[in-house]
Structure formats: C-alpha cells, structure tokens
Amino acid sequence: MAYSDKVIDHYENPRNVGSLQETDESVGTGLVGAPACGDVMRLQIRVSDEGVIEEAKFKTFGCGSAIASSSLATEWIKGKKIEEAEALSNSQIAEELSLPPVKIHCSVLAEDAIKSAIEDFRKKKAAKAALDGEE
Amino acid sequence: MTLELPIYMDNNATTQMDPRVLDAMLPYFTKVYGNAASRTHRYGWEAEAAVEDAREVLAQFLGAESGKEIVFTSGATESNNLALKGAAEYYKSKGNHIITTVIEHKAVLDSCKRLEKEGFEVTYLPVDPQGRVNPEDVRAAITDKTILVSVMLANNEVGTIQPIKEIGKITREKGVLFHVDAVQGVGKTPFNVQEMNVDLASVTAHKIYGPKGVGLLYVRRKRPRVRLAAQMDGGGHERGNRSGTLNVSSIVGFARAAEIMMAEGAEENIRLISLRERLHRSISERLEEVVLNGHPEHRLSGNLNLSFSFVEGEGLMMAIKDVAVSSGSACTSASLEPSYVLRSMGLDDELAHSSIRFGLGRFNTEEEVDFVADLMVDKVQRLRDMSPLFEMYKSGIDLKSIEWAGH
Numbered sequence: 001m002a003y004s005d006k007v008i009d010h011y012e013n014p015r016n017v018g019s020l021q022e023t024d025e026s027v028g029t030g031l032v033g034a035p036a037c038g039d040v041m042r043l044q045i046r047v048s049d050e051g052v053i054e055e056a057k058f059k060t061f062g063c064g065s066a067i068a069s070s071s072l073a074t075e076w077i078k079g080k081k082i083e084e085a086e087a088l089s090n091s092q093i094a095e096e097l098s099l100p101p102v103k104i105h106c107s108v109l110a111e112d113a114i115k116s117a118i119e120d121f122r123k124k125k126a127a128k129a130a131l132d133g134e135e
Numbered sequence: 136m137t138l139e140l141p142i143y144m145d146n147n148a149t150t151q152m153d154p155r156v157l158d159a160m161l162p163y164f165t166k167v168y169g170n171a172a173s174r175t176h177r178y179g180w181e182a183e184a185a186v187e188d189a190r191e192v193l194a195q196f197l198g199a200e201s202g203k204e205i206v207f208t209s210g211a212t213e214s215n216n217l218a219l220k221g222a223a224e225y226y227k228s229k230g231n232h233i234i235t236t237v238i239e240h241k242a243v244l245d246s247c248k249r250l251e252k253e254g255f256e257v258t259y260l261p262v263d264p265q266g267r268v269n270p271e272d273v274r275a276a277i278t279d280k281t282i283l284v285s286v287m288l289a290n291n292e293v294g295t296i297q298p299i300k301e302i303g304k305i306t307r308e309k310g311v312l313f314h315v316d317a318v319q320g321v322g323k324t325p326f327n328v329q330e331m332n333v334d335l336a337s338v339t340a341h342k343i344y345g346p347k348g349v350g351l352l353y354v355r356r357k358r359p360r361v362r363l364a365a366q367m368d369g370g371g372h373e374r375g376n377r378s379g380t381l382n383v384s385s386i387v388g389f390a391r392a393a394e395i396m397m398a399e400g401a402e403e404n405i406r407l408i409s410l411r412e413r414l415h416r417s418i419s420e421r422l423e424e425v426v427l428n429g430h431p432e433h434r435l436s437g438n439l440n441l442s443f444s445f446v447e448g449e450g451l452m453m454a455i456k457d458v459a460v461s462s463g464s465a466c467t468s469a470s471l472e473p474s475y476v477l478r479s480m481g482l483d484d485e486l487a488h489s490s491i492r493f494g495l496g497r498f499n500t501e502e503e504v505d506f507v508a509d510l511m512v513d514k515v516q517r518l519r520d521m522s523p524l525f526e527m528y529k530s531g532i533d534l535k536s537i538e539w540a541g542h
C-alpha cells in the first residue's frame with residue numbers, strides 16, 4: 001500500500017512522542033485499542049487551570065497510519081481548550097492524512113484516545129473537587 | 136562490494152529468475168515457437184521435444200518414475216485445485232472424506248471448503264506450536280470413507296517442514312491417496328515421491344528461480360495408478376488431465392530451474408542456512424523479546440520468521456522500506472485478521488501482529504544480511520521507544536492483566 005506524504009512525514013518525524021506523569025492531577029491519560037487488534041494508542045494531555053491543553057504526548061503501537069494519526073492528533077489539540085479538542089472528529093484526521101478506507105479505524109482510534117484522555121482528566125478533577133469539598 | 140538498495144528478502148513469496156533460466160527460455164519465444172500439440176510440422180515437433188525433455192528432467196527432480204507422471208499447469212494454485220477437486224470427483228464413489236491441515240496454503244484450504252459445500256467431509260488437522268503435524272493424528276483421522284490426505288512439504292510463512300515420509304508410510308499402509316503441496320520445500324529439503332510414497336505433488340517454477348505462471352502436478356501412474364477428473368475442459372492435453380496449449384518457453388525454463396537446483400541446491404542450502412542463522416543471531420543478540428516462529432531445525436533453509444514484541448509488523452516494514460519482507464500482521468491483509476498460520480500454531484494475536492518473515496534466497500549476500508540485521512535493530516529500538524506496550528513491559532506491567540477495549 002502506498003502511504004500519503006503526510007503519513008510518511010508524521011511517521012518519520014513524529015511530533016510529541018513521550019509520556020507525562022500519569023499521577024499528576026493536571027494530566028489526563030487515554031489508553032485505547034488492544035494489542036491483539038494490532039494497535040494501541042496512549043495519548044496524554046496536561047491541562048492548565050484555564051482548561052487549555054498545554055502539552056500533549058503520545059506513544060503508539062501500530063502501523064504507520066496509526067502512528068501518524070496519533071502524532072497529528074497531539075499536534076492539533078495542543079494549545080486548544082478541552083472543549084475544542086473534544087470536537088475534533090476522526091474524519092478530519094482521516095482527511096488530512098488521506099487515509100484509505102482500510103485505515104480509517106486508525107483515525108477513529110485517535111479520536112477515541114483524545115476523548116478518553118479528556119474524560120480521565122475530568123474524572124480526576126471531579127474526584128479532587130469532591131475530596132476538597134469534604135475537607 | 137557496495138550494497139544496492141532495495142534488498143529483496145521475500146523469497147518465500149517469489150524468486151528472481153536465474154539468468155541461466157532466461158537464457159534457456161529465449162529461443163522458445165521467437166525461434167521454436169510452435170504449438171507442442173501440432174503434429175503436422177517441425178515447429179510443433181520441436182516444441183513437443185522440448186516439453187518432453189522438460190518432463191523427464193522434472194520427473195527426475197521429484198524422484199518420479201517417468202515423465203508421463205508430470206501434468207503441466209499454470210502454477211501450484213491450479214495444481215492444488217486439480218489434485219483435490221480432481222481426486223475428489225474421480226473417487227467420490229469410494230468415499231467422501233478428505234484430511235488436510237489447518238496451515239495449508241489457501242489454494243488447498245479453499246478447494247476443501249468448496250468440496251465441503253458439495254457434500255465432502257474434511258478434517259483439518261491441528262499443528263503443534265512449531266507448526267508440525269503429528270503423523271499419528273493423520274492415522275487416527277483416517278476412516279473407511281477417506282480418499283485423500285493433503286499435507287504440505289513446507290509452510291510458506293514459517294518454513295516448518297512436515298514429516299512427509301512418516302505420513303506417506305501411513306497413507307500407503309491404509310490405501311489412501313497422499314497429495315503433497317511441495318511448492319516451498321522442493322529443492323530446499325529432501326523430497327522424493329517414491330521414497331516418501333507420495334501420489335500427487337504440486338510444484339511451481341517461480342519459487343525455484345524459474346518463471347511465474349507455470350507449475351506441475353505429479354500424478355502417480357503405478358502402485359497405485361492415480362486417476363483424476365479434469366477440471367479444465369478442452370483439447371484434452373496432458374493425457375486428458377489438463378487442457379490448454381502448453382506454455383513451452385516457461386516449461387523449458389521450469390526444467391532448467393530444476394536442473395540448476397539438482398546441481399547446486401545442496402550447497403546453496405548450506406549457504407542459506409548459514410545466512411539465516413547469521414541474521415537470526417545478529418538480531419537476537421542485540422534485541423530482547425524477539426520470538427522465533429516455526430521450528431528451529433525442521434525449517435526451510437532460507438526462512439526466518441521473527442516476532443518483534445511490542446512493535447507492529449506493518450509499522451516496522453514501513454521503517455525498513457528499502458528491504459522487501461512480509462508480515463503476518465493484520466494490517467497487511469485485506470481481512471484485518473492476523474495470519475491464520477501463526478494463529479493455528481497458538482501464537483498470541485499480538486505476536487502475530489509483530490511478525491516479520493525474511494525469505495533468503497540464491498541472490499542474497501552476507502553484506503545484505505548484515506545490513507538488514509543492523510537496520511532491524513535500529514528501527515525496532517526506535518519503534519519500541521514510541522510503543523506504549525514496551526514502556527509498560529519495561530515498568531513491569533503484565534500486558535495480559537490489562538482489560539483492553541478492543542475494536
């Protein structure tokens with residue numbers, strides 16, 4: 001299969017590879033996919049008090065399109081408010097990377113990873129708020 | 136010597152034609168171009184003589200008694216179809232049961248599926264974790280309805296060589312026909328239809344440095360005489376077994392390829408085993424968690440199938456785009472299912488997704504092997520640095536303990 005130039009670029013020069021401290025309150029972690037299915041993405045965000053994604057990091061086990069999708073996702077959500085990041089859809093990723101039909105699931109996974117990281121962050125925040133309330 | 140890129144290491148898929156084969160073929164395009172079935176002129180006679188010579192060479196290659204036992208086809212897909220469907224149709228009054236294995240080539244498995252739809256019963260024997268069939272399983276599966284057993288000589292993905300001689304003893308003793316898909320193994324591991332009691336055998340030229348689109352089916356003529364129902368109707372060529380004008384130039388090339396194998400194969404296989412071991416050693420000395428798929432000893436000379444844990448196969452192939460290999464990863468197949476061969480051997484899907492098949496052949500060099508080993512080590516490390524699974528493994532998390540969502 002031929003890859004688009006953008007997939008190749010993200011694959012060869014992935015943006016924002018790495019990890020954030022999972023236990024940090026300002027960090028949300030999304031881990032989606034399954035090894036048995038051939039792709040796993042972990043996407044992490046660090047959110048400021050104003051609700052802006054200051055940092056985004058990923059690590060991905062998967063094909064070139066999966067790596068490129070997660071790399072692009074981190075690039076796009078960085079500097080955005082979490083509500084804006086939440087609105088990002090897989091079709092935008094698929095379109096930007098010119099993914100062929102058999103690779104659409106890679107972009108779906110990237111969208112899931114963003115949503116799951118945001119959800120994790122919100123859960124943490126809510127748990128903390130509850131705890132603070134008790135004190 | 137400078138290294139030329141790209142490097143071809145996918146010799147289980149197909150091989151480069153040997154230039155000596157091309158030389159042998161060339162006159163048959165523009166000079167001796169007659170139809171081997173033309174009986175009325177020299178063009179036909181010369182073409183026929185070339186085909187008959189090729190038959191004898193190929194019979195010798197397989198240890199067959201006579202060239203009359205060779206039926207030329209368009210390749211092993213057709214040979215496998217003809218063997219299974221042809222025997223099933225011809226012998227259906229004797230029984231309706233066929234035995235094969237779960238790791239056969241699709242040309243065998245899908246022929247069996249079609250026969251099942253037509254009322255035949257098929258037993259698909261399992262293999263052990265190294266991909267071997269137990270001959271005693273074959274014995275146990277034979278019933279008084281069994282007409283045919285079909286087992287491959289060597290597997291195309293993992294290179295495991297099957298105990299053909301042992302199985303042939305059993306089928307002969309039980310009076311059941313034995314078909315062998317010998318495509319991957321012939322010339323690379325001992326194969327002899329007489330010594331191994333094989334009744335039908337499929338071979339293709341393009342895996343032994345010959346041209347694509349030509350193959351043969353060996354059909355035993357004595358003790359027992361095997362009969363087939365033709366699957367291609369027409370002019371009654373190949374003793375009624377396979378109609379169609381013979382592909383003379385390719386048949387000549389096929390025989391030349393076999394001749395070269397007979398002369399040089401033994402030495403070549405020693406060289407390929409040493410290259411294979413060099414590649415394996417060089418990679419596994421420098422990378423942890425690399426799993427060998429298939430059998431360590433009963434293995435095709437040029438085949439090395441490795442799973443690089445925590446790295447996905449297609450992603451890895453993209454990183455080594457100057458090296459032609461293949462992967463058992465789902466991403467490389469239209470079905471999005473990982474290799475059924477690796478699965479049947481009990482390999483985790485995750486490791487199947489991480490598998491790479493290196494197929495070394497006649498034209499690979501030691502320099503190429505060293506280059507590929509270095510490249511693999513470098514790229515696997517790079518991708519592991521990007522892999523969440525590797526990070527988890529390194530921090531002592533058991534990946535099996537995690538509840539993955541899947542999709």
Ligand SMILES: Cc1ncc(COP(=O)(O)O)c(C=O)c1O
Nearest residue numbers: 210211212240291316318319339
């Ligand atoms: C084991 C096996 N059987 C059959 C075939 C089919 O051969 P052909 O390509 O000549 O149709 C192949 C190769 O693709 C093979 O590896």
